[in-house]
Amino acid sequence: MRIEFLNCSARNEIGFTALNNINLTLREGSFNIISGDDKSGKSFLLYLARGQVKSTEGKVLIDKDPLAEFSRKRLYLHQQNMPLLTKNPELIGRLNVFDNVSLPLQIRGIGQYEIKKRVRNALKQLDIRHLELARPKNLAAGVRQRICIARCIALRPKAILIDDIFFHLNSKEKQMVNELLITLNLSGATILLVTDITRIHRIEGARYLTLWRGELSPA
Amino acid sequence: MERGAIPCLIRIFMVSQFLKIYRTQQWSFKTSIYLFRNRKLGNFISIATIFFAILIPSTLVVVSGSLMNIVQNETRPYSYFIFKPDVSEREIERFVEQASELWEIKVDVLSPEKLRNKFFESLGIDIINSSLNFPYSAQVVYPLHITMDKFKSHHENMSSHEIIQSAESNHGLLIRARLAEKGAIGFIWITLLIITIFCALVSYVSSKNVLLLYSEEIKSLILSGLALKTIRLPIIWCGAMNGVILGTLLYFASVLLAEQSSILINEYLFFLDYHSKNWGESESHTLVLILASITSYTLGAIIASRQIKAEILIE
Known part of the structure; x- marks a missing residue:
């Protein structure tokens, strides 16, 4: 999936600028890392790419089509193809790990056999296959984050948006997730990772950018 | 292609479509049952509604009792x-x-x-x-x-x-009796209307309460890229379920009271006529009453579910 931000700016009602004239092209199958400090507009850029917020100026193109002109149905489909991984792992407490990972697939109407295959494969890749029947509330934050990543992988998305997911992960888990992201990227998924400037880490082949007070510059 | 092959293919297509709908809706059914079981405040308000709803037949019994003499004898x-x-x-x-x-x-x-x-x-x-x-x-x-x-x-x-x-x-007396009868019927319908609005309001409040219970899931579901209308479904199912249960309870409560004095009630409000044992007609009337309850509860839940919005503010 190709994502383009053309002269994108966003301001709130009192005039605070979240993004200022952003021009950025994420090529299909590229790995992009944007770092910045607190309130620099990193997360906002991700929401903009998903179509969850609108820019006050400029436009976002998805595979050369303007996102603002998407029908509601196409927008939901676009959001399903572009899952967002957030810093705080958002899981459903009453469902077990397997059900949490399989829920988006179930709602899409995918067959049971295919769901089982995809979910178990994703759980295995993140080394949490043995926790299939556990409830997320009883698990550590790092494990919960890995469940979110498994849910994302099982969807086989065209693009992945990542918002500082390494916060809860230990060094071993970080290594595992990095390798997984590289594998996903190599299989064709476009990746946009935003992270705090203090937690930036090297990933081979990735493109690095910095966001400072809503303005983008090469790292 | 053989003659029987096309209907067979249509049947297979219909079954596969049905299975697909079942698979996609399975989650919303399960979630609505979970929400229904866990909404404590909502259930408490609903129980209060039953007591309030029993007031309808009670009022009708009082109104009809005084009218019966005039209408029957004159x-x-x-x-x-x-x-x-x-x-x-x-x-x-x-x-x-x-x-x-x-x-x-x-x-x-x-x-x-x-x-x-x-x-x-x-x-x-x-x-x-x-x-x-x-x-x-x-x-x-x-x-x-x-x-x-x-x-x-x-x-x-x-x-x-x-x-x-x-x-x-007896012209003057009849005029007064008919006016009183019209007034009573008007009163009955106004009472029903108020009860329906009240039920929708109860459903709205309890559904809003359910949203608190459901908010953790909503966040996760929005991030998974689910459409808001899909996310709203469990709330609506939950409201409809509440409507079925309350409609049925209201109906039986009404029947118990209407059994005592019931000509007006049976005639105008579709309640079961125990005296005539006319079960055939009363079944459709029961359905009307329960449907009214389901509609008002579902309406309340739909309005409440419209409050689910995916909004991200620029900080």
């Missing part, structure tokens, strides 16, 4: 005429002919002897020693469907006849 419009003492039988016959030629009117002429017997019978006095002389009289009974204007004009027309000494009718 339903038929009638006039009573007393002829002058010197009137001949020929003149009375002509009067009867004239009175009967309009609509389905029944005229009973009472001879002085008959009237005297009736009068003393009603008083319980021995008539042998009575020297009272009674005139000829006639009772005119009008059909039930006659309008009050026609009834009045006919009565006035006949009263002005030269052989009539005095005339009376």
Whole structure:
């Protein structure tokens, strides 16, 4: 999936600028890392790419089509193809790990056999296959984050948006997730990772950018 | 292709579509049951609603009780005429002919002897020693469907006849009774309307309460890229389930009370008629009552579910 931000700016009602004239092209199958400090507009850029917020100026193109002109149905489909991984792992407490990972697939109407295959494969890749029947509330934050990543992988998305997911992960888990992201990227998924400037880490082949007070510059 | 192959393919297609809908909706059914079981405040408010809803039949029993006497005993419009003492039988016959030629009117002429017997019978006095002389009289009974204007004009027309000494009718009483009946029916429907609005309001409040329970999931579901209408479904199912349960409870509560005094209730409000055991009709009426409850509860839940919005603010 190709994502383009053309002269994108966003301001709130009192005039605070979240993004200022952003021009950025994420090529299909590229790995992009944007770092910045607190309130620099990193997360906002991700929401903009998903179509969850609108820019006050400029436009976002998805595979050369303007996102603002998407029908509601196409927008939901676009959001399903572009899952967002957030810093705080958002899981459903009453469902077990397997059900949490399989829920988006179930709602899409995918067959049971295919769901089982995809979910178990994703759980295995993140080394949490043995926790299939556990409830997320009883698990550590790092494990919960890995469940979110498994849910994302099982969807086989065209693009992945990542918002500082390494916060809860230990060094071993970080290594595992990095390798997984590289594998996903190599299989064709476009990746946009935003992270705090203090937690930036090297990933081979990735493109690095910095966001400072809503303005983008090469790292 | 063989003749039977196309219907077979259509059937397979329909089954596969049904299975697909079932698979996609399975989650919303399960979630709605979970929400229904866990909404403590909502259930408490719903129980309060049942008690409030029982007020309908209770009110109806009170209203109908006082109306029954008037409506049951004074339903038929009638006039009573007393002829002058010197009137001949020929003149009375002509009067009867004239009175009967309009609509389905029944005229009973009472001879002085008959009237005297009736009068003393009603008083319980021995008539042998009575020297009272009674005139000829006639009772005119009008059909039930006659309008009050026609009834009045006919009565006035006949009263002005030269052989009539005095005339009376129950026109005034009937006007009052019919007004009271209309008022009672209006009151009943207004009460029902208020209850329906109240049910929708209860459903709205309890659904809003459920949203708190559901908020953690909503966040996760929005991030998974689910459409808002899909996310709203469990709330709506939950409201509909509440409507089914409350509608059924309300119905049985009403039946228990309506069993005591029920002609008006059965006639106007579709409640089960225990006395006539007319089960066939009452089944459809039950359905109407339960459907009204489901509709008002679902409506409340739909309005509440519209509050789910994916909003991200620029900090």
